[in-house]
Amino acid sequence: xxxxxxxxxxxxxxxxxxxxxxxxxxxxxxxxxxxxxxxxxxxxxxxxxxxxxxxxxxxxxxxxxxxxxxxxxxxxxxxxxxxxxxxxxxxxxxxxxxxxxxxxxxxxxxxxxxxxxxxxxxxxxxxxxxxxxxxxxxxxxxxxxxxxxxx
Amino acid sequence: xxxxxxxxxxxxxxxxxxxxxxxxxxxxxxxxxxxxxxxxxxxxxxxxxxxxxxxxxxxxxxxxxxxxxxxxxxxxxxxxxxxxxxxxxxxxxxxxxxxxxxxxxxxxxxxxxxxxxxxxxxxxxxxxxxxxxxxxxxxxxxxxxxxxxxx
Amino acid sequence: xxxxxxxxxxxxxxxxxxxxxxxxxxxxxxxxxxxxxxxxxxxxxxxxxxxxxxxxxxxxxxxxxxxxxxxxxxxxxxxxxxx
Amino acid sequence: xxxxxxxxxxxxxxxxxxxxxxxxxxxxxxxxxxxxxxxxxxxxxxxxxxxxxxxxxxxxxxxxxxxxxxxxxxxxxxxxxxx
Numbered sequence: 001x002x003x004x005x006x007x008x009x010x011x012x013x014x015x016x017x018x019x020x021x022x023x024x025x026x027x028x029x030x031x032x033x034x035x036x037x038x039x040x041x042x043x044x045x046x047x048x049x050x051x052x053x054x055x056x057x058x059x060x061x062x063x064x065x066x067x068x069x070x071x072x073x074x075x076x077x078x079x080x081x082x083x084x085x086x087x088x089x090x091x092x093x094x095x096x097x098x099x100x101x102x103x104x105x106x107x108x109x110x111x112x113x114x115x116x117x118x119x120x121x122x123x124x125x126x127x128x129x130x131x132x133x134x135x136x137x138x139x140x141x142x143x144x145x146x147x148x149x150x151x
Numbered sequence: 152x153x154x155x156x157x158x159x160x161x162x163x164x165x166x167x168x169x170x171x172x173x174x175x176x177x178x179x180x181x182x183x184x185x186x187x188x189x190x191x192x193x194x195x196x197x198x199x200x201x202x203x204x205x206x207x208x209x210x211x212x213x214x215x216x217x218x219x220x221x222x223x224x225x226x227x228x229x230x231x232x233x234x235x236x237x238x239x240x241x242x243x244x245x246x247x248x249x250x251x252x253x254x255x256x257x258x259x260x261x262x263x264x265x266x267x268x269x270x271x272x273x274x275x276x277x278x279x280x281x282x283x284x285x286x287x288x289x290x291x292x293x294x295x296x297x298x299x300x301x302x
Numbered sequence: 303x304x305x306x307x308x309x310x311x312x313x314x315x316x317x318x319x320x321x322x323x324x325x326x327x328x329x330x331x332x333x334x335x336x337x338x339x340x341x342x343x344x345x346x347x348x349x350x351x352x353x354x355x356x357x358x359x360x361x362x363x364x365x366x367x368x369x370x371x372x373x374x375x376x377x378x379x380x381x382x383x384x385x
Numbered sequence: 386x387x388x389x390x391x392x393x394x395x396x397x398x399x400x401x402x403x404x405x406x407x408x409x410x411x412x413x414x415x416x417x418x419x420x421x422x423x424x425x426x427x428x429x430x431x432x433x434x435x436x437x438x439x440x441x442x443x444x445x446x447x448x449x450x451x452x453x454x455x456x457x458x459x460x461x462x463x464x465x466x467x468x
Contacts, residue, residue: 014165017185025190025240031261032183033254034168035385039176052309053384054377057361082384089176094385103184103468104296107262110182114254114385122358122377123384124309135310137354138381145255186468203392204467205460208444233467245468254385265468273441273460274467275392286393288437289464 002066002078006058008085011095020077020099027076029103031110033096039089041136044129046089053084054122065116069098072112073105080113082123112149118142153217153229157209159236162246171228171250178227180254182261184247190240192287195280197240204235205273216267220249223263224256231264233274263300269293303372305338307348308379311355314348324372331357332366334376354380386455388421390431391462394438397431407455414440415449417459437463 003020005011013032021027037049062080069075079097087093096113100106118139125136154171156162164183172178188200213231220226230248238244247264251257269290276287306319328337335352338345349355352366358377359368370376389402411420418435421428432438435449441460442451453459 012165013168013183014163017164021187023241025188027187028189030183030185030187032164032181032185033258034181034183035254036172036178036181037176038179038252052312054306054308054358054361054379057358057377060361090174101189103186103262103265107184107258107265111254111258114258118385119382120363121384122308122379122382124380125383126309135380136383138383142385203395205389205391205441205444205462208441208460211444269468270465271446272467273391273462273465275463276466277392286463287466289466293468 002063002070002075002080004059004062004066005079005081006053006055006062007081007083010083010092011081013095013097016079016081016095016097020079020097024076026101027099028101029099029106031098031100031103031106033094033110033114034092035094035114037087037089037091037093041127041129044127044131046127046129048128049087049089050126050128051084051087051093052124052126053082057122058082058084061121062117065113065120068116069109069113073098073100073109074102075100075105075109078109080117082117082121084123115142115145115149119146153214153221153226153231155210155213155217156230156232157204157206157213158232158234161234161243162232164246164248167230167232167246167248171230171248175227177252178250179252180250180257182249182251182254182257184245184261184265185243186245186265188238188240188242188244192278192280195278195282197278197280199279200238200240201277201279202235202238202244203275203277204233208273209233209235212272213268216264216271219267220260220264224249224251224260225253226251226256226260229260229264231268233268233272235274266293266296266300270297303370304375306375306377308377310380311348311378315344324370329369330366331359331364331368331370331376334370335366335378348378356381386453387458389458389460391460393463394431394461398427407453412452413449414442414447414451414453414459417453418449418461431461439464
């Protein structure tokens, strides 16, 4: 089983790992991905960001993505935390943790979850720059990355 | 630049991330891999493990692997910590952290470093089981994984 | 039926949710979008470019030809940018 | 020259390092391995299966045909199992 959280507050990676790994001796590898707010998007300097989400559906989609990952790779557990609300450059946005007996499964599953999360999780980013605020548009590159897993 | 440590003592992932990320706002993604001692290797229950290493050369090899990764992917930094000495099931063995503006580079570089580390870093594992102690033999699978990056 | 709007769809329409009665002659998402467009310039602007509209019925992604009923919760939003 | 042994090579030989003088007629790693084998059964057993022997000269991996000199540090060990 994987743990899914959609929350406004920040997270601590060591505490999240400890929460699912603690005392277990069957885990060979832990892969984590942490996404941060960058201060530049293309040539625009970002002052702030707001993450809007669809409560209820966001959790459901994250759980569905995790379920697919668990069917596809021999995972021993994991966690997905996605924040919403106002964020500043350098702030943590998302955390994915995957546990497996073997490193390759943990790497592939974490990468898969991130790719799908970019295109299938109902979150929307609004950036505040010196020239005003705007909604971030979905990247074709992300759609292609998510589609590659369907092969 | 990446940070390389070969040490007997344990490490803390949150402290290691903070050490290289702190206050930076140009990082989009952080990938980490943590390797743990498993209590089973095939059908053998592992009681303890000892990691022997070649002091001096181990650091050099880890630095060379990191240098190659940095030439190959646009990394904004990272860390490799490899422990040696006596370890118990559940203990942390190795930590790889990669920082990048984009998640794909961070994932690929961390996976690359782990694959090469399995075959090119001068460390040797000795396992203590109920039927005695033995040196772990290198896996053909690991050699193949390391070779795939030469494509 | 319950309608939900997110991100720039919400901002263009000017509200995040509303309740409407589904007209009898409307059977799918496409029909609903056309019906909403007739409600005003704010809806026209929200649904101007259908390529960047995504829809979820009862929190599941569907296509524009998805059949809908009075009891459904329908959410409109732009392509997701999570992660 | 300095010789270093690790893991099962070290255990078979029974020491982790030693100093020897390189005989004049020996020019490469292969020659050195044969020379060491003549020193006793412990060396023979350490170098029994060359497929699982790796060598580093001055902390760089080399092949068995690598040319060596009196000033080199030569390390013998099994395939690495790090990570």
